[in-house]
Amino acid sequence: MISTGNRKAFFTALSLVFTLLSFAQPKSGTGALKGKVTDATNGEELIGASVILVGTYMGASTDINGMYLIPNIKAGDYVVRVQYIGYTTQILTDITIKPGETKTLNIALRPQTESLNEVTVVGRKSTVNLESAKSEVTFKFEEIAQMNVRNVQELVAMQAGVVKTQDGLQIRGARVYETEYIIDGVSAQDPLAGTGFGVEVSSGAINSLNLITGGAGAEYGGGSSGVIATTIREGGDKFEISGNWQRDYLINSKNPTSFNTDIVELTFATPIPGTKKKLTLFNNLTTRLTDEYFGPTANQLVSSLLPDQSNLLAPRYSNTHIHTLKLAYQLKPGTKITFTNQFSLSINQNTRMLQIVGFDAILVPGFQYARSQNLDNATTYTHKSILNAININHLINKKLGVNISLGRLFTNLRADANGRPFRTQTVDQIFDEDHITTDPVEIFNPGDPSGTYYVLPGNGLVNNGGISPIWHDHYAQEYSIRTKFTFNPNDNVNFISFGFQHSANEYQWIDVIRPWVGAPIKINDSTFTPSISIGSSNDIWAVKPHNGGLFVEDKITYKGIQATLGLRLNYWAMGRFADEAVENPASPVIDQVRQDYLNKTTKVLGLRWKARLMPRINVSFPVTENNVLYFNYGHSMRMPHPRFVYAGLDPVYQNRSFLANLGNPDIDPEINVSYEVGIKTKVNKDFGFTLTAFNNNRFDYIVSRSVITRDPTGRFVTRTMFINQDYARIAGVEFGFNYRLYAHYNFFGNVAYQVARGKSNSARESALQIAQNGEVQLSREQFLAFDRPWNVNIGLMFNPDSTFRIFGRKITGFRAFAVYQYTSGFRYTPMRRVGELEVRPGVERPLFMPENDKFLARLASPWHNVDLKISYDFFIKRNTGFTFSLEMRNALNNKNAQIINPVTGRAYEYGDDVPNDWRDPRPEYNGPQERGLDPRNPARYLPPRQLLYGVTFRF
Structure with missing residues (x-):
């Protein structure tokens, strides 16, 4: 159900839609379009080819001579789509029909060589995609190269409804981990780090990036807020090499605008000799080194994962190394195989590398300010990711094609006290930084006659000999297969896709606080008793869950109307570790959870499984020429962070600290039910805009509760467990435009307004609310901490050609890119x-x-950035x-x-x-x-x- 406030947002957007439509009518008078459609390889006429004016109900089919005629076209600028079974679809942009004119447009189509849905664009990129019934934007390599972006995150952050904070990317008011991130058809997200990203891609290695914030198809099932799908570049038919070096200082790295930054990138692409250019190679290597802007840095970062290479790989505060390799082989016409290896390594002291999802309502920046007096003793994070993807595109026949993606993703994150071992063999000193008094000690009341003296607390910073109390290591390994069939049964009216995706995962999680606790203590060579304790608290588990989905989708196109009906069945198994914990009476699983898990799961192939159906509907249709109204409705889901499922379930190795966490094997995914309505308008060949209103209802957000269970000795103990209970409502309006001026300027921009409300910001906050206010507080809606109502991006690209002159002189080669960003400040309680x-x-x-x-009713000072x-x-x-x-x-x-x-x-x-x-x-x-x-x-x-x-x- 849509709330009253959200309905108002919808009606406001609709009124704006029809107001804007009045400014987007075509010119008076009519003309016609005619021509011939042929085979580009032999010149033969193609009988029955479809010629459509995109954004209208108008079109025609070619006759026995390959000829077509579309009469009575209102004067204006149009996009023409031409398609024929077995041939690459051709999109022709900037086609102008003048009053009284019969324009001739002959088209030559090439046979399909890779997939059933190949598209070739002739002319400039259209200012708005009238054929898509989604809220999406696509960027090609040529556009990305003109922007000052370094990776996928920075490019996505310029788009409508996306806010980039210290936590990550938030799409339409969702949390950072709710995005599905894909590289060459394979999931690239670290499921344990909670950042929303895993493998990093340099902007110079991106061939195309597709961002979907609304209306994602049934083939996507891993995210509930949006999809970021990246395709890696391939080598061409000749050898090319390029490189780039950026730094923020010329001689003196201490100037006010320098963070001691160096960015080096080397790329080469080539056909492999002896393969007749059928096999190509693309290779990119990027290194980014910086000390950031905070001031203090460690003398040397040391990674315990790479101890012998730390001097080389981590000379500064933040160090990122990225390597991309892609091989592409055209086996034969209609069959192509690619292999992608994407590697990224980050070594830094940014605590945001690891976010325990749902625990912290307001996450602070990742700089370890408390340890800034001695960052040599602070926490160092090493994140290593490797993605391998094999993609096979094969045309089975003119009507049926298949794409198969085989993937392996490995991510490993280590956090320790700047490379120190887990703990020393013996403990003969104080390691706890909070228990070392600041040196030198200053007295607050010297000479006080009472004889009682107080120590001044100083600045509150720590690390006078103590070390970071954090030791963390996790890895996630995922083997996946994704298969998608595409079928065109009846001359481009129906375009059916169906397939499946399955992932077999292996997760290991080791989280220890104050790891020196429990080690043997050796003082003056006295005898000691070994201890089996692992730190003051810990969370350790290794699991092998599975998940996947089956999907089917039918895209129906008829006289300008497009309707996509999709259905996805997601299934998942928490794995043998969870199943055995439920079945083992000695495991600390709550009785109700045990019973619910057995009742709600089905045992197949030795594992217990759950499933959920998720419908998707997209509809678009022209309301006038070049004005398309669209509507989206869909269900999507996001699996809970594994820590909420598996923590503390091992009947032997348990965290015995007060209020330790206890996993819930019966926990369900977080769900988003989304509605969206919008208008896409192409005013002319140089100006287009989109207006969208959306409403996202999120259910089954995870909250924490205190429960009583038995430990292995039989004692009753208190634990913190997690359940599905919270919800959130996010409603908003987005406006985006693209305007080209004189072929040299390209203005683009977007404005988004949204409101995010819910019951609590995190699992931890929900428990605090009960402790302070009782269950009554949980029934109240409030602003969510990650709600940033206004987001504005305005950009300009200036790329003059030889016709542009200043005082009669050409400035060919000069290019400029500028972007202004405005974002509402963080919410806070005054x-x-x-x-x-x-x-x-x-x-x-x-x-x-x-x-x-x-x-959380007030907004802090807004962000402005140029x-x-x-x-x-x-x-x-x-x-x-x-x-x-x-x-x-x-x-x-x-x-x-x-x-x-x-x-x-x-x-x-x-x-x-x-x-x-x-x-x-x-x-x-x-x-x-x-x-x-x-x-x-x-x-x-x-x-x-x-x-x-x-x-x-x-x-």
């Missing part, structure tokens, strides 16, 4: 002053209390030469807050009042009662201005 708190006689600090009746890239090509000959570039990130040096002071609604500046559980750095308030960190964390703002100088070569 605080009001209620009195004073005495620090010392005569000195009182303001006392603040949160306004809980305005929970990025600019200017480049100049110096060609030796066509497509051969050098490019010099200047890139400015955050060109206006805006201070965008990402740690919010709830007293002021912006980031802390010296002299501001702060909440009483924050440390106030002003000397007059410095006393023994101060707690927390100094609020002057450099990560409280996004990066300041950065200038990067670059040179690129191509041969």
Whole structure:
């Protein structure tokens, strides 16, 4: 059911739709389109070929001589689609029909060589895709090369409804982990890290990127917010090599716009000799090294996964290495095989590398400010990912084709105290950083006659000899097969696809807090008793779950109307580890969970399985020429983080700490039921826009509850368990446009407004609400912490050709790209002053209390950002030469807050009042009662201005 507020958003969007339609009518007068459709290889006439004016109900079929005629076309600019069974579909853009004109357009179609749905675009990319009934955008390599983006995330972050924060990408108000991320047909997401991404791809290796935020087809089943599908580039029919080097300093790396950054990229592509150009190779190697903008860094990052190579691979604070290799072999016409190897390695001290999904309502930036006095003892993260994909495209006949994707994904994340071993053989010193007093010690009240002295707490920073208490290691290995058949039974009216996807997974999770606890303690060579304890708390398991899906979809096209009806059956098995825990009376599974799991699962092939049906419907139809109304409805799901399922289920190795976590094998996926209505309009060949209203209802979000169970000794203990209960509602409106001016300028932009409300922000928060307010609080809707209502992106590409002159001079080779981004600030709960708190006689600090009746109701200061890239090509000959570039990130040096002071609604500046559980750095308030960190964390703002100088070569 759609709420009242969401219905208002829908009706507002619809009224805007019809207002905009009044400005998008074609010119008065009519004309006609005629021509001949032939085979490009032999010139033979094609009888019965379909010629359609996209975005209208008008079209024709060729006669016995291959001729066609479409009369009575309103004057205007059109896109023409020509298709014939067994041939590549051809899209012709920028076709202008003038009043009284009969335009002749002859088309030669080439036989299909790779797949049943091959498309060739003749002319410029259309400003809006009138044929798609989805909210989607596609970018090709040529467009990406003009932008100042370094990877998939930065490109996607410029699109409508997508917000990039320190946590990751949020699509239409969803959480960062809810996106399905695919590379060459294979899932590329680390299912355990919780970041939404796993394998990183350099922008220079992307052939195309397709982002779907609404109306994803039935073939997709792994995400509930959107789909990011990336295709890797292939080699061409000749040898090409290119490279790029960017750095933010020329000589002195200490200048104000430098983060000590170097970015090096090398690419080459070639046909393999002796294969008659049937086998091609593409290879890309990218390295990004930077010290970021925070200031302090470790003397040397050390990875315990790569201890002998740390000096080479991790010389700076953040180090990323990416390697892409792709082989493509045209076995014969209609059959093509590709092999992709995508590797990425990151070594840094960014805590956002690992996000325990659903635990933290508001995630802080990843800089370890508390340890910034000695980052040599801080947590270092090493994330290694390897993706292998084999894709087979085969045309079985003119009406039936198949694509088979075989994949292996391996991701491994290690977090430790900057490369130190899990724990030393013996413990003969204090490792706990929180129990080492700041040195030197300062006395608050020296000479006090009472003889009682208090120590000043300093700045609250730690690491005076202690080390990070975190030791984490996980790996995820996934073997997958994805098969998709496409069938065109009756001359392009029905386009049926069906297939299946299955993944066999292996997960191992080791999470230990204060790992030195439990090690032998050896002091002065005294005797000691070995211990079997693993840290002060731990969570350890290894599991082998399965998941997959069956899907069928029929895309019906008839006289301009398109309707896609799809159905997907998702199935999953939690694996033998969960099954045995449920069946073992000694396992700490709750009795009700045990019973529900057995009742709701079906045992097949030795495992217990669940399944869920998910319908998908997309409909689009022209309302006037070049104005298409579309509607989407669909169910999608996201599997819960494995930690919610498996934590603490082993009957022997259990975390015995207070309120340890207990997994729930019966937990279900999180569900999204989405509705969307929109209009796509092509005003003319140079201007198009899209207006969309959407409503997402999310169910079965995970919450935590305290339960009582027995430990292996039979004692009753309290554990934190997880269940499906929460929900969220996200409704919004998006507007996007694309405008080309004089063939040299391309303006693009999008504006999104959305509201995200729900019962709680995370599993942890739901339990806190019950503890503080009882179950009544859970029935109240509130703004969600990740709700960012406004998101605006405005961009300009300037790429003049030889006809563009300034003062009579050509500026061919000069290119510029600029983008402005505006995003609403983070939500926060305001605080009001209620009195004073005495620090010392005569000195009182303001006392603040949160306004809980305005929970997350305020928006902090918004984000403004301008990025600019200017480049100049110096060609030796066509497509051969050098490019010099200047890139400015955050060109206006805006201070965008990402740690919010709830007293002021912006980031802390010296002299501001702060909440009483924050440390106030002003000397007059410095006393023994101060707690927390100094609020002057450099990560409280996004990066300041950065200038990067670059040179690129191509041969």
